[in-house]
Structures are given as C-alpha cells and as structure tokens.
Amino acid sequence: MAAVATMKGFEGYWGPPTATMDWCEGNYLVTPYAAEFFNSLTSMFIAVAGILPLLIHFRRRDCMEWRFIIAFLSVTIVGLGSVAFHGTLLFEHQRWDQVPMLWTVAMILYVLFEQKHVQPAYRVLPVALFVYAVVATLATSKRSGDMQWFSFHGFFGLATFLAVCKVTLFYRSLPKDMTELRKVMSYGFIALGVAITVWLMDLKLCNQLHMLPAYDYWNFHAWGWHLMVSCGLYNILIGIWYHRLKVVLEKDVSLCLSPLPHIAFEERTRTMERSQALSRALTEEFERSIVAQAVAEARTEARSAVAAEGHRASDAVQQAVRQLSQDLEALRKGLAQRGPEGPSGVDVAKLAEKICEEKIEKLAISEHTMKTQAEALELLQNKVQLWEESLRTKLQALINKVDSKCLEGFAPFLSELGSALGNKPKVLSVDRTQDSSWCNHSNSSGNSDSQSARSPQAPSRCDPKSKVVAPQVQRQSSASRLEESQQIALQLTKHGGDFVGVIKEFESKRFVSAPDISEMRKVV
The missing domain is CATH 1.20.1070.10 (Rhodopsin 7-helix transmembrane proteins)
Incomplete structure (x- = not known):
C-alpha cells in the first residue's frame, strides 16, 4: 500500500523517506532534523x-x-x-x-x-x-x-x-x-x-x-x-x-x-504504623524490664549495705577493745614505774576518768554520724521507690496507647532478655566506716564491753532494723556517765591505796569489761 501523504517542503537531514508509511503531516516543515x-x-x-x-x-x-x-x-x-x-x-x-x-x-x-x-x-x-x-x-x-x-x-x-x-x-x-x-x-x-x-x-x-x-x-x-x-x-x-x-x-x-489514576497502597501506611507501634512497645517493655531489675538490685544492695554495717561495727569494736587494752597496758607500766610505793587512788581515778571521757566522746560522735548516715540511706530508699513508681506509671500510660496485638508473643522473650541484662543503675552505698568505733556487734568476741556499757533493754546500735537514738538522749547518757565517773574518782581519793576497792567499783558500774577487769587485777 502506497504512502497516503506525499512529501512536502524540502529534503531534510535524513534524506528522502524509505519507510512504507508517510503520514499526513508535511515533512520537514518545522526543522530539517525532524521529518514529521x-x-x-x-x-x-x-x-x-x-x-x-x-x-x-x-x-x-x-x-x-x-x-x-x-x-x-x-x-x-x-x-x-x-x-x-x-x-x-x-x-x-x-x-x-x-x-x-x-x-x-x-x-x-x-x-x-x-x-x-x-x-x-x-x-x-x-x-x-x-x-x-x-x-x-x-x-x-x-x-x-x-x-x-x-x-x-x-x-x-x-x-x-x-x-x-x-x-x-x-x-x-x-x-x-x-x-x-x-x-x-x-x-x-x-x-x-x-x-x-x-x-x-x-x-x-x-x-x-x-x-x-x-x-x-x-x-x-x-x-x-x-x-x-x-x-x-x-x-x-x-x-x-x-x-x-x-x-x-x-x-x-x-x-x-x-x-x-494511580494505586494507593494502604497496606504500606498501616504496616508502617504497626511497625512503629511495635517498636515503641518493644522499647517500653525493654525499659520496663531494666527498671524492674534495677530496682530489685537497688533494694538488694541497700539491704546488703545495712547488713555490712554490722560487720564494720564489729571490726570497730575490736579496734576499740585493742585501744583499751593498750590504755591498760600504759596504766600497768605507769604503776610499775611508781616503784614500791605504788600508785595513789587519785592517779588511778584520773586515768579511769580520762578513759571514760574519751570513750563517751567517741560514742557521741559515732552516734551522730550513724544517725546522719541512716537518714541518708532511708532517703535513698525512698527515692528509689518513688523512681520506680513514676517509671511504672509513665510506661503503663505509653503501653496503653499501643495496639495490644503488637505485644502478643513478646512478653516472655522480653522478660528473659531483661533478666539477662548486665548494665543497670547502681545505688551508691553510704560510707559508714568513719567514727564507728562505738558500735558493738552481738557476734563479737568476749573482749567487747558493749553488753556491760548499756542496759539489757537498750536496742543494739548495730542492728539494721533498730532506730538511731537521738543525739540529745545520748548526750544525757554521756553526761550522767561523766558524773558517775567523777563520783568514783572522789570515792577513790577516800580509799587511798585500796586498789581492790577501785576494781570492784569499776566492776559494779560496768565501766570496764570482764577481761579488762582481769587485766587490772593482774596489774594490782
């Protein structure tokens, strides 16, 4: 079939047409580089x-x-x-x-x-x-x-x-x-x-x-x-x-x-929304498991810190006993240096009074320090509890917004994952090693004079559950002991060289432990 339209215009860049079709548009009318x-x-x-x-x-x-x-x-x-x-x-x-x-x-x-x-x-x-x-x-x-x-x-x-x-x-x-x-x-x-x-x-x-x-x-x-x-x-x-x-x-x-006309992929939008919701849910579950484990660890460490105070106090008591032994040894040497005349009752009373005053002063300082540290520990535990409750409230509010279907099958996995985590916030324990020589541990050796220094009804200062006695009460106790020591000193001046009477007076007032009394008897 011949071409319908004849070539018009002039011969262009491509030369005469060789195609079997030449359409109705005139050739090379606009530019010599385009036939139609x-x-x-x-x-x-x-x-x-x-x-x-x-x-x-x-x-x-x-x-x-x-x-x-x-x-x-x-x-x-x-x-x-x-x-x-x-x-x-x-x-x-x-x-x-x-x-x-x-x-x-x-x-x-x-x-x-x-x-x-x-x-x-x-x-x-x-x-x-x-x-x-x-x-x-x-x-x-x-x-x-x-x-x-x-x-x-x-x-x-x-x-x-x-x-x-x-x-x-x-x-x-x-x-x-x-x-x-x-x-x-x-x-x-x-x-x-x-x-x-x-x-x-x-x-x-x-x-x-x-x-x-x-x-x-x-x-x-x-x-x-x-x-x-x-x-x-x-x-x-x-x-x-x-x-x-x-x-x-x-x-x-x-x-x-x-x-x-085009196709809108609604599945893409819903998939992205569900993916984001799932990601948020996984993050919240992950954080919640970390928080729960961190709070549990914080509580455990707080209890361990309180229990460890007893052991530290026991070491402090033993150190106090050693210090008292050294003081008695110094007393023995002083008595030996007096020669055959022997020491006077006034010297012994003053030395005993000095020992009691130093001990009472240490007790007051240590009790005040322990009270401050106990208050700090209690404040720390309260902060941990408030932190846990706040995080639980916020996480629960976020999780409620997520589609419940997104969390199906993930809870067991997240629990195991959270339990396996090693990084967790630490609770700094309070340093109570300073000025703790006053404390007497119930499991200490027989060298401790704590049982003789307080009444049987008084609570143990080393017990984590016991409350710290107010400084005012302790000051009153310290003042009363100082008055008693002064009265003993006056009585000693009356006894003169009656050292056996001095020792009995110490033993009756329970100012010195039984081993120390034995040591004093040996000195006398």
Whole structure:
C-alpha cells in the first residue's frame, strides 16, 4: 500500500523517506532534523504513558510483578521507536516502531490470560506468544512495500483484536460495586475508541483534512492518535494491575482517580504504623524490664549495705577493745614505774576518768554520724521507690496507647532478655566506716564491753532494723556517765591505796569489761 501523504517542503537531514508509511503531516516543515516534527513530539506521550506508572509506584515496586514491569517498559519502547520513525521516515527506524508494538501486545495478552491466577496456569501460553512475536517480527522486518504493510497490520490486528475481546470480557465480569475500577476501564475504552477513529480519518481522509487551515500543525495522527492511545493504554493497564492486586493477590490497596489514576497502597501506611507501634512497645517493655531489675538490685544492695554495717561495727569494736587494752597496758607500766610505793587512788581515778571521757566522746560522735548516715540511706530508699513508681506509671500510660496485638508473643522473650541484662543503675552505698568505733556487734568476741556499757533493754546500735537514738538522749547518757565517773574518782581519793576497792567499783558500774577487769587485777 502506497504512502497516503506525499512529501512536502524540502529534503531534510535524513534524506528522502524509505519507510512504507508517510503520514499526513508535511515533512520537514518545522526543522530539517525532524521529518514529521509534531508526530515525533507527540510520540513522547506514549513513552511517558509507559514510564509514568513505574515512577509513581516506584516505592512499592515490591508489589509490582515482572509481567507489569515488562508491559509498561514495552509501551515506553514503543513510544521511543515512534519518535525515531516519525523523525526520520526511514524503514530501519520504522521497524523500531512496529516490532515493539508486536511484542507489547503479546505481553498484554499474557497479562490478560493470567490475570485471575495467582500462579501461572497456562504453561504453554508464554511459548505460544513468544513464537507468535518472533514470526511476526520476521514477517514485518524482512519484507517491504505493500507486503510489509499487510504483514504488520495482519499480525498486529489479530493480536489486538484478541486483546480487546479479553479486556471486554474482563470489564463485563467486574462487580458493580467496584465503581472506581469500572470508571478507569471506561476511560480507557473511550480513549482507545477515539484514537482508532482519528487514526483511520488521518489515514483515509488526508487530502480532505489538508483543506483545513494549518492541519499540518494539529493533525489527527499526532494530537489524536498518539495522545488518546497513550491515555487508553495507561488507564487499562492501571485498572488491570489494580484488579490483580486487590482481588487476586488480596493486597490492601485502593484506586485513586485524581490527579491521575494511580494505586494507593494502604497496606504500606498501616504496616508502617504497626511497625512503629511495635517498636515503641518493644522499647517500653525493654525499659520496663531494666527498671524492674534495677530496682530489685537497688533494694538488694541497700539491704546488703545495712547488713555490712554490722560487720564494720564489729571490726570497730575490736579496734576499740585493742585501744583499751593498750590504755591498760600504759596504766600497768605507769604503776610499775611508781616503784614500791605504788600508785595513789587519785592517779588511778584520773586515768579511769580520762578513759571514760574519751570513750563517751567517741560514742557521741559515732552516734551522730550513724544517725546522719541512716537518714541518708532511708532517703535513698525512698527515692528509689518513688523512681520506680513514676517509671511504672509513665510506661503503663505509653503501653496503653499501643495496639495490644503488637505485644502478643513478646512478653516472655522480653522478660528473659531483661533478666539477662548486665548494665543497670547502681545505688551508691553510704560510707559508714568513719567514727564507728562505738558500735558493738552481738557476734563479737568476749573482749567487747558493749553488753556491760548499756542496759539489757537498750536496742543494739548495730542492728539494721533498730532506730538511731537521738543525739540529745545520748548526750544525757554521756553526761550522767561523766558524773558517775567523777563520783568514783572522789570515792577513790577516800580509799587511798585500796586498789581492790577501785576494781570492784569499776566492776559494779560496768565501766570496764570482764577481761579488762582481769587485766587490772593482774596489774594490782
């Protein structure tokens, strides 16, 4: 079949046309580098119609099957081939336009036949379509003139007719409640119908159309066929893809009609929200397990610190006993230095009074220090308790906002994970080693004079559960003991050298422990 439109203007950059088709637009009217400028320009609509869905849904390419990717890319290749064909009107570039059209319609047939099957159902179908595309390519590429025109339109028309029948059956099978999908498919049918109509008009009525003013610049093939076929292919392929995702693959998607028909992946939004909620829930559960373990460790360390004070106090008592032994040893040496005359009762009383005063002073200082440290420990424990209650309240408020389904199956794992954690906040124990020589431990050795220094009803100062006596009471106790020691000193002056009486007086008042009394008896 001869070309419908004759070459107009002058011979351009690509030389005389060798293609079997020369469309109604005048050649080289705008630029010498484009034979049919407007046909070449509007061919880009086809390329955009193929690449645009891939760009719009690029972030959800994981939901795009290869059959649709190849179909859209094939449409893009058809558009680029059409640009080359209309820009040069050379036969080799005409094949770049027609051969991709054959392969594209074959790919669309495969999509239509496998539309309602999750897995490929027709194993022979890809082979049959491949054979068809190869035969049609050879028949179109190896011939020229009218035979080439009939070969291409015969193969392409047959596959297109079959594709239109399948799309029509697909459209009629759609439920009426899928209004958006039916609208998109209707837009595609209307666009393709208009495209075929203007294509035939431009092909058959070229001479009559050229009677219209400036028809070369707004010809039907450029602004009718290329534009409308782009819209038709875009809408139909988007509708088929949406139906497969929504109905066949059961994806959570929706079809939006503006500004362009596209698929909205609602599953992506919900998945992200659930993922964020799950992440928050895991973080809160993780922190809660850490807090619980940290609080338990803090309580354990606080109790251990209190219990350790008893052991420290026992060491302090033993040190006090050793100090008293040294004082007695100094007393013994002093008595020995007095010679045969022996010491006077006044000297012994003053020495004893000095020892008692030093001991009472140490008791007052140590009791005040212990009271301060006990108050600090109690304040620390209260802070730990308040911290635990505050964190529990905040974490519970956050966890209540999270979907309960997100935490199913994670609680046991998180509990084990939290228990295995090694990093936890430490509670600093209070240093009570200073001035603790006053304290007497119940498990200390027989050298301790604590039992003789206080009444049986008095609480043990080393007991963690016992409360520290107020400094005022201790000062009164210390003053009373000082008065007693002074009275003893006055009595000693009356006894003179009666050292046995001195020792009995010490023993009756329980100022000195039994081992020390024995030591004094040896000295005397």
